[in-house]
Structures are given as structure tokens and as C-alpha cells.
Amino acid sequence: MSLKRWLYIPVILIVLGLLQWACSALLLDGPIRQGPYYYQILILAGINIILAVSLNLTNGVAGQFSIGHAGFFAVGAYVAACISVYGGPGIHSLLGFMPGDAQGAALLVLAMIGGVLAAALAGLVVGIPSLRLRGDYLAIVTLGFGEIIRVLILNIEAVGGARGFIGIPKLSNFFWVFGGVVAAILIIRNLTRSGYGRALLSIREDEIAAQAMGIPVTRYKVMAFVISAAFAGMAGALFGHFTMYLHTNSFTFVKSFEIIIMIALGGLGSLSGAVLGAIVITVLPELFREFSEYRMVIYSLALILIMIFRPQGLLGNASLLGRKRGGK
Amino acid sequence: MKTRTAYKWMGGALIVLTLGFLACNKKPAGSEEILIGEYGAMTGSTATFGQSTHKGITMAIEELNATGGVLGKQIKILSEDDQGKPEEAQTVVTKLINKDRVSAILGEVASSNSLAAAPLCQQSRIPMVTPASTNPKVTQVGDYIFRICFIDPFQGKVMAKFAGNSLKVKKVAILRDIKSDYSMGLANFFKESFVANGGEIVADESYSAGDKDFNAQLTSIKSKNPEAVFVPGYYTEVGLIARQARKLGITGPLMGGDGWDSEKLWEIGGDALNGCFFSNHYSVDDPSPAIQNFVASFKKKYNGESPDAMSALGYDVAKVLVDAMRRANSDNPDSVRLALSKTSGYAGVTGAITLNESRDAVKPAVVLEVKDGKFAFKETVAP
Numbered sequence: 037m038s039l040k041r042w043l044y045i046p047v048i049l050i051v052l053g054l055l056q057w058a059c060s061a062l063l064l065d066g067p068i069r070q071g072p073y074y075y076q077i078l079i080l081a082g083i084n085i086i087l088a089v090s091l092n093l094t095n096g097v098a099g100q101f102s103i104g105h106a107g108f109f110a111v112g113a114y115v116a117a118c119i120s121v122y123g124g125p126g127i128h129s130l131l132g133f134m135p136g137d138a139q140g141a142a143l144l145v146l147a148m149i150g151g152v153l154a155a156a157l158a159g160l161v162v163g164i165p166s167l168r169l170r171g172d173y174l175a176i177v178t179l180g181f182g183e184i185i186r187v188l189i190l191n192i193e194a195v196g197g198a199r200g201f202i203g204i205p206k207l208s209n210f211f212w213v214f215g216g217v218v219a220a221i222l223i224i225r226n227l228t229r230s231g232y233g234r235a236l237l238s239i240r241e242d243e244i245a246a247q248a249m250g251i252p253v254t255r256y257k258v259m260a261f262v263i264s265a266a267f268a269g270m271a272g273a274l275f276g277h278f279t280m281y282l283h284t285n286s287f288t289f290v291k292s293f294e295i296i297i298m299i300a301l302g303g304l305g306s307l308s309g310a311v312l313g314a315i316v317i318t319v320l321p322e323l324f325r326e327f328s329e330y331r332m333v334i335y336s337l338a339l340i341l342i343m344i345f346r347p348q349g350l351l352g353n354a355s356l357l358g359r360k361r362g363g364k
Numbered sequence: 365m366k367t368r369t370a371y372k373w374m375g376g377a378l379i380v381l382t383l384g385f386l387a388c389n390k391k392p393a394g395s396e397e398i399l400i401g402e403y404g405a406m407t408g409s410t411a412t413f414g415q416s417t418h419k420g421i422t423m424a425i426e427e428l429n430a431t432g433g434v435l436g437k438q439i440k441i442l443s444e445d446d447q448g449k450p451e452e453a454q455t456v457v458t459k460l461i462n463k464d465r466v467s468a469i470l471g472e473v474a475s476s477n478s479l480a481a482a483p484l485c486q487q488s489r490i491p492m493v494t495p496a497s498t499n500p501k502v503t504q505v506g507d508y509i510f511r512i513c514f515i516d517p518f519q520g521k522v523m524a525k526f527a528g529n530s531l532k533v534k535k536v537a538i539l540r541d542i543k544s545d546y547s548m549g550l551a552n553f554f555k556e557s558f559v560a561n562g563g564e565i566v567a568d569e570s571y572s573a574g575d576k577d578f579n580a581q582l583t584s585i586k587s588k589n590p591e592a593v594f595v596p597g598y599y600t601e602v603g604l605i606a607r608q609a610r611k612l613g614i615t616g617p618l619m620g621g622d623g624w625d626s627e628k629l630w631e632i633g634g635d636a637l638n639g640c641f642f643s644n645h646y647s648v649d650d651p652s653p654a655i656q657n658f659v660a661s662f663k664k665k666y667n668g669e670s671p672d673a674m675s676a677l678g679y680d681v682a683k684v685l686v687d688a689m690r691r692a693n694s695d696n697p698d699s700v701r702l703a704l705s706k707t708s709g710y711a712g713v714t715g716a717i718t719l720n721e722s723r724d725a726v727k728p729a730v731v732l733e734v735k736d737g738k739f740a741f742k743e744t745v746a747p
Contacts, residue, residue, distance in 0.1 A: 190543050199501065281454075
């Protein structure tokens with residue numbers, strides 16, 4: 037049983053590798069003229085999926101309303117970028133015996149680990165005091181955290197401050213981004229279906245009852261928060277190494293709300309809903325480019341209409357990836 | 365049951381998105397048109413800059429098309445909105461280069477968005493000319509990136525020169541926007557140049573774009589008794605700062621850079637701004653006939669709206685690019701790049717434009733004085 041499960045990993049890696057090869061053959065250097073444009077959207081969609089799926093763990097599954105996700109995204113992006121920009125030359129000379137691509141991959145993995153750890157640490161620091169709060173108060177604390185991170189970054193000259201961080205190597209590609217997507221989906225799906233996930237659901241439904249059942253409420257909430265932050269950090273690491281440039285305009289609270297819209301649109305608490313929501317929110321504004329100046333109006337209108345006709349989100353409570361969610 | 369609903373919705377949404385993309389996949393325009401891409405913030409917090417630039421570019425292209433276009437073809441501008449976000453700027457530039465196959469790209473105003481997109485233009489070897497990104501790093505990206513405006517160090521120096529020579533002040537305070545690299549650049553170069561000329565910076569305070577209350581910083585500045593205050597920010601905050609400064613009894617003139625240039629500045633700041641100065645790319649009141657012709661036709665086209673500096677730069681950037689195409693006698697990106705790099709003494713409305721070896725424009729700046737809602741021409745400061 038467990039052996040069979042582990043077999044999935046090489047299979048997934050091979051599939052991702054093939055897709056990566058297909059991407060570069062067809063989209064980047066291939067016959068499809070607008071390929072690089074589609075590739076760009078594909079990668080941004082992948083990064084948004086990781087963000088949405090991870091935020092869904094706190095906001096959807098555990099029911100803690102956090103609106104500072106862009107803050108963790110930023111921490112991951114900047115820390116990872118620092119590792120590859122400032123540590124890059126050292127690591128390259130250390131790994132001199134390996135081929136160039138492998139060196140890049142190793143550097144990206146290191147940067148990702150750094151980004152994930154830093155974001156998780158930030159999650160822990162914010163989570164421990166603030167998850168004792170509920171509802172609106174938690175929202176305010178997380179919003180404040182996101183803004184603090186952004187203003188801090190603006191004041192650090194080593195990461196470019198207000199000019200933005202330039203010179204980040206382009207290391208992430210389809211393989212890494214969608215590897216991240218698969219990892220985020222699988223890990224969060226398994227978590228939600230474990231005893232731990234059921235405990236989180238019970239916290240969402242009724243915190244006092246959950247406490248009465250002997251669930252250490254705060255500890256579980258902090259754990260969910262830290263895991264969610266860690267994945268946001270991973271998304272950040274992949275983002276920075278794709279755009280090769282970081283600027284705090286990408287990490288404003290508007291970004292946090294965009295992620296919330298993704299999971300609300302897909303269906304709060306539904307994993308596949310988060311995935312679908314992220315795809316729709318990334319692709320929809322691009323589709324409407326034809327309408328030029330009315331683009332954002334039509335986009336907002338489309339969102340309003342979806343929420344009127346489908347208030348529970350596109351996928352509602354249902355889930356493709358985890359059978360029916362929750363106890364009912 | 366539920367799973368089936370989920371599949372239905374997921375499938376439906378994906379089909380709609382795919383069809384949408386295929387539908388958008390129109391055939392490219394034929395070779396009878398020359399395609400030029402433009403990206404800028406048409407929505408978002410710096411939208412007035414994007415829209416003003418767009419007006420200038422549109423007008424320039426219409427004028428050129430009316431006189432037969434270039435190379436015997438009409439010119440078509442493809443304009444894309446990046447909402448002022450760096451990653452959006454990358455997406456639209458990727459689209460313009462790969463999907464629309466433009467010969468050259470114009471944009472952006474904000475240096476951060478230009479910095480995000482410039483590497484893509486460089487990599488695809490498509491010339492990019494920015495009308496108004498003043499950060500020195502932008503053209504350092506590579507030899508396909510040009511600009512037709514002066515750079516931050518120059519504006520800081522102009523105002524330092526102006527403060528020392530024309531205003532004859534010795535003690536100046538700085539109030540800078542710490543969030544904006546533009547403001548930081550201006551403030552740093554102002555400080556350096558002003559101190560080198562024997563002046564003294566008595567206070568150096570900061571705020572963040574979006575702030576509404578500046579009383580703490582201004583009180584601290586007031587206590588140092590400066591003769592003038594250098595506020596190199598954007599118009600929204602500058603208007604508020606001027607009001608609050610006057611209320612606190614700071615009477616000396618405020619000074620700033622081209623970020624002040626907007627009709628909104630007076631709407632927000634009102635008569636608190638009387639007697640304040642800022643450096644700019646051009647002045648509507650400049651009596652030279654080229655500028656007066658431009659102003660007149662702009663007003664005619666846009667219902668009496670007078671062109672701000674962004675519109676003038678937009679107008680110039682389009683004309684400089686098309687001029688390079690004419691000289692290159694081709695719209696091939698490499699030939700256009702070569703011709704652009706040889707631009708010398710092009711007579712634009714924002715002054716004679718010569719591109720130096722670092723692909724930056726060498727041109728004079730004007731200093732304007734705010735007078736009852738008008739920006740009066742004060743003097744021209746040569747490079």
C-alpha cells in the first residue's frame with residue numbers, strides 16, 4: 037500500500053518533465069506564435085493556484101479569516117531572491133562539478149527552501165499572538181502584517197527598496213511551478229482528510245464545541261496558519277525566479293484580496309474550487325483584453341454575476357479531489 | 365451527486381475559458397500596417413499618467429497617418445493596460461511581442477513597470493522607448509532600451525541649482541516619499557548637489573505614498589526653520605502636504621519634480637501651493653511656436669484639455685520612434701534600434717532630444733511656478 041503510494045512521485049515527476057519539454061518545444065520555441073504569452077499566463081495561473089490552495093487551508097478549512105496572504109507571498113519571494121542573488125555565486129562555485137542546469141535547479145531548490153522557511157517563520161510569529169483573536173480582529177491583524185512586510189521591504193536597500201529587486205536569475209519554469217502546484221494540492225488534500233483536518237473543520241464549525249472535545253484549538257489554528265504561510269512562501273520563491281524582478285506593487289493588500297476572491301469564487305473550503313478560482317481569476321482579465329478600456333469593468337461585472345447566480349462559489353461545497361468534504 | 369455538479373461547473377468554466385482564448389486568436393493585421401505596441405497604466409493608482417501619455421501618442425500617430433504614415437504604410441498603435449503592476453506589465457509586453465508581433469514598444473511611465481518589462485524587450489530584441497521613466501537603471505537593462513526624458517539625478521540637480529542660484533536659499537528641508545524610488549532618487553541627488561554648492565539640508569523627513577496626515581514630519585521640519593522645502597513626491601500627497609504645511613505656518617516655497625504635474629495638484633492643494641516651484645519636461649506657456657502649435661492642436665482634439673508633460677512626452681516618444689523608422693527605412697527591430705541610438709537633435713515639443721551612449725536623452729528642463737492653478741514658466745535650466 038505505502039509502496040504503491042510512493043510510486044506516484046516518480047510518475048508525477050516524469051509527467052511534469054514531459055509537459056515541461058512540451059511547453060518549451062511548443063510554446064517557447066515552437067510553432068505557436070503567441071506561445072510565450074500563453075506560457076506567461078500558465079505560469080502565473082500556477083503560482084495563483086498555490087496561493088489560493090494554501091489560503092484555502094486557513095480561510096476555507098479552518099475558518100480563520102486571514103487577509104495578509106500577500107505578506108507571506110512577499111516574504112517568500114524576497115528571501116528566496118536574496119538567496120539566489122547574494123548566495124548564487126558561492127553556490128555555483130561550490131557546485132562547479134555539476135552541469136549548469138543542475139546548478140540552477142539546486143540553487144532554486146535552496147532558494148525555495150529558504151523562502152518556505154522564512155514565510156513559515158513569519159506565519160508562526162504572526163500566528164501565535166493573533167490566532168487567539170477571532171473574526172474581524174484576526175482580519176485586521178493579518179492585514180496589518182501584510183502592510184508591515186511591504187513597508188519593511190521598501191526600506192531595505194539591499195533588496196532594491198522602492199526601485200524593486202533586479203537581477204534575479206530566471207530559474208523557475210513549468211516543471212517547478214507545477215511541481216509546486218501538485219505538492220501543495222496533495223499535501224493540503226491529505227491534511228484536510230486526516231484527523232488533523234477534521235479537527236480544523238470542527239474548529240471552523242464551532243470553536244467552543246471543538247475545545248470541549250479536547251482539541252487544542254489555538255495550536256491547531258497556528259499549525260494551519262504556518263502551513264498556509266509556508267506554501268505562500270513557496271509561491272513567492274517561484275514567482276520571483278520567474279519574473280526576475282520584484283517590486284512591492286505586486287504585494288499590496290489588493291493581491292491578498294485577489295487570492296480571497298479566488299477561493300470565494302471557487303467555493304470557500306473546496307480544494308478544487310480554489311484551483312478553478314485561481315485559473316478563472318488569472319485568465320478572465322486576459323480574455324477581456326479585447327475590450328481595452330472597459331476590460332476591468334466587464335471583469336468586475338462578470339465576478340458580480342457569478343457571485344449572484346452562484347453565491348456558494350463555482351464548485352460550492354463539492355470537491356473533485358477529496359470526495360465529499362467534512363462530516364455531513 | 366455533488367461531485368457531478370462540481371465536474372459540471374469545472375468543465376463548463378474551462379470550456380468557456382478555452383473557447384474565449386481561441387476566439388481571441390484573431391489573425392494578425394496584414395503587412396500593410398506598421399504595428400507599434402504601447403503599455404501603460406490605464407487603470408489603477410497612476411492611471412492619469414498612463415492616459416495622458418496615451419493621448420499624446422494617439423495624437424502623434426494620427427498626425428503621422430494623416431501625412432501618409434511611414435515607409436508608405438499606416439501606423440497602428442496597440443495599447444495595453446498593465447494596471448500599474450509589474451507582473452501585468454510583463455504579461456502585456458509578452459503579448460505585444462509574441463502575439464501581436466509589434467516592431468517596437470512604447471512605455472511605461474513608472475520606472476518600476478519599465479524595469480519589469482525591459483528585460484523581455486531586450487531578450488526578444490524589440491526596441492523599447494520609454495517616455496517618462498526617469499530611473500537610471502531602466503536603460504541599463506540593455507541596448508534595446510531607450511528613453512526620451514532626462515533622468516532623476518538631472519532633475520535633482522536642476523532644482524538644487526534653481527534653489528541656490530534663483531531662489532538664493534541656504535537652508536532647505538527635504539520631505540521625501542520613501543515608497544517611491546523616483547522620490548528617493550530626486551531627494552538624494554538634490555541633497556548631494558545642494559550641499560556641494562554650499563547649501564545646508566536642515567531636515568530630511570519621509571512619508572509613504574497613500575499617507576494623509578503629514579503633521580508629525582512637518583512639525584519637525586518647521587522647528588528647523590528652513591527657507592524652502594523640497595518635496596519630490598507625486599501630486600496627491602504634495603497637495604495635502606502643501607495645505608498642512610501652510611496651516612502649521614511653514615511659509616517658504618515648496619519645490620518638487622515632474623511628479624507634481626497634474627491638474628489634480630491644484631484641486632487638492634489649492635492656494636497653499638501659490639509660489640511653489642517644480643521642474644518639468646516642458647511648459648504649456650513656453651512661447652516657442654512648436655510648443656504653441658502642439659498645445660493648440662491638442663486642445664482642439666481633446667475638448668480644450670491642455671496637455672500635461674506626460675502627453676507631451678507621449679507625443680514626442682511616438683514621433684522619435686517613427687522618425688527612427690524613417691531614417692532606418694525599415695521597421696525591422698534591429699535597424700530601428702540602430703537608428704534610435706543615432707537620434708540627435710530631434711526637435712520635439714519637450715526640447716531638442718539627443719540620445720547619448722547610455723541611451724538616455726540629453727535635454728534641458730524647465731522650472732515652473734504654481735500661480736492660482738496655473739503652472740507659469742519660470743526658467744529653463746540647461747543640462
